[in-house]
Amino acid sequence: MRSDVIEIRTGDREAVVDLTAQIDAFLAAGDGGDGLLHVWVPHATAGIAVIETGAGSDTDLLAALRDLLPADDRWGHRHGSAGHGRDHVLPGIVAPSMTVPVLGGRPALGTWQSVCLVDTNTDNPVRSVRLSFLAG
Template identity: 70%
Template sequence: MSDTFTTRTVHIETGGHETVTDLTGECERFLGEAAAGRDGLLNVFVPHATAGIAVLETGAGSDDDLLTALRDLLPADDRWQHRHGSPGHGRDHVVPALVAPHATLPVIAGRLELGTWQSVCLVDTNVDNPDRQVRLSFLG
């Protein structure tokens, strides 16, 4: 049975454009305080109906490729039943079905165990809401 549950909400400004925001540094800072060298699990959760959490490579084009793929799969046009905000905003409400609003990751000896090129990222296609909250929770 675990001994500790610690949680924190961080505020992320995504701006007025589609974005993939690397949260890895924020996760590592949180674990530096919360995990204190213990093994456990980090849960990353975005409590928004139009954003998701992805584990992927950043900086080599994969983040832009993800946004391009989402644009191709979910065009910002008038086909969507959900209509308010920017044209095509209904597609933003479908994004979390493809990019889940959460990820649970292993923590070993207080450190996030990611692969060499993996980063924890907030995926936000909603240009109408640049203010995001991300909940980080450590169980260990």
């Protein structure tokens, strides 16, 4: 198994960040074989999703999450910025990890699919993402 951590700067805004280029670089540094890539974000307020980016789906996802998880005072978890409790519910909806098959050293994603970090927590400007490859 091979593993590495990348840092992603999301700043002070909600973000869907495409990780596909970093994943491609991580896999290219290996032996080019088949296996499984595990993507893990070790944070209580972020998740990993496969989604199309650049055509509006990423902003649509953030809008849907705002509708589903409003940033208001309904949340029992109340530290941080207003409505921060919703950020702690996010990983129950957008899981903090996923596994992607790798074929010939490339993630076996569909034509329009990208692996993305989903982060609604504006209090945390930098995220770590662990990439782990298990050769088949």
